[in-house]
Amino acid sequence: MFIPFHYYDPKTFSEFLEIANQVQNYQILAGGTDLLVKMRGGYAACQNVIDIKKIQDVPEFQKIEKNQDGLVLGSLVTFSELLDYQEGKPFFTALYEASKVMGCHEIRNRATIGGNICNAASGAEAGSVFLIFDAVVHIRGAQGTRSVSLEELYQSKSKAGKPGISLQNHELVTHFFLPSLPEKSHSIYLRRTRSAGMDLSSLNLSFACYQEKNHEYKYRVAAGAIAPIPCRFREIEQMLSSQNGNHSSLEEVQKKIADLSQPRPNSKRASVEYKKDQVSELLMQAVHSVPFFRL
Known part of the structure; x- marks a missing residue:
């Protein structure tokens, strides 16, 4: 009521x-x-x-555009509108995979990218994906505009211990910018749910890999519903970059991401033990999905 x-x-x-x-x-x-x-x-x-849906003098709210530098997404763009915009799919595969399983058609027709990110729920579909694409958040308030990385906003939210991301007085998120990965890259979104049909994820993992000009491989790993907020695992990324195909090192990586995970003990969707076990399994599934080299 x-x-x-x-x-x-x-x-x-x-x-x-x-x-x-x-x-x-x-x-x-x-x-x-x-x-x-x-x-x-x-x-x-x-x-x-x-x-805020009827505000007419902030065109960035509704903007969706793929340019040579990356993808611009307005905070009021719905998940259905994103899925209809096919120009970005080849470059941001994980984002489209996450958007496709976000709720049902009716929810995707209403739910906005900005709402999903700003609510900062632990298992938010877009949260971990935006982190692996180094998303930049553009904000407008009475004092003008500013931009900040999503990772920084999420870290501030975690320290504040309050729901939603931390904005200053009377600020609104207008849009997001996701820089493109290098040409030779791969991204994937994976999750575990309690049923095969529509369901909120018990945990999710976003993963990206790309080759730099010096032919070295770099990784990005983020996950949701295994900590109070969607989080980036930079230590895991460094371990993957230095393992050079050593399978014993991969076992160490699996153990490390489980150790770093901090699931809520009172979660109704899955136990702490299950989430720690499955986040390491999802990571290995993501690693072995990379098509252009063998680990």
Whole structure:
């Protein structure tokens, strides 16, 4: 049951700032697939809801474009809109794989990229994928615009211990930029669920590998639902880069990622032991999926 609240739908960014300054205690409504469920369940009681979908003077909100440098994604772009934009799929395969299994058609038609990222849920589908693509978050507020890496925002969120990413007063995420990987690259998104059909992931892993100009291979590894926030495993990346096909080293990598994982002990979807075991299995599955060289 909903607790009564005030609803606002500003048409311009300045109108949003005016409302935000007046009401102070508010929640942002984008797609609503997380917020409305929490409000109905009494988990996110708030007095004011500001719907930002009708703001017309921030074109970045709805932008989706693949250019020579990477992929630009507006924070109000839905997962269905992303999947319909096929130009980015060959370069950001893991992102499209994650988007395809994000909820059902109805959810993907409503859920926004920005909402999924900003909510910062541990198992958010886009969270670990954005981390392996070194996503940059573009933010606009009363003091102007700024940009920051998603990894930095997630780390700040973890330290604050509060839900959602940490933004300053009355700021909105306008869009994201995902730099392209080098030409010879590979990315994959993997997950474990409780059923073969539509289900939230018990854990997920995003993986990328690419070859540098000196022919050395570099790796990026991130995972969700195995820590309080989606997290990047830079120590694992370094271990993979230095293992040079040594299978005994791969066993050490498996053990290390399990040790680094910190699943919630009260998770309803899977036990700590299961998640630690399966994140190492997903990593090996990802490593052996790389098509252009043998480990």
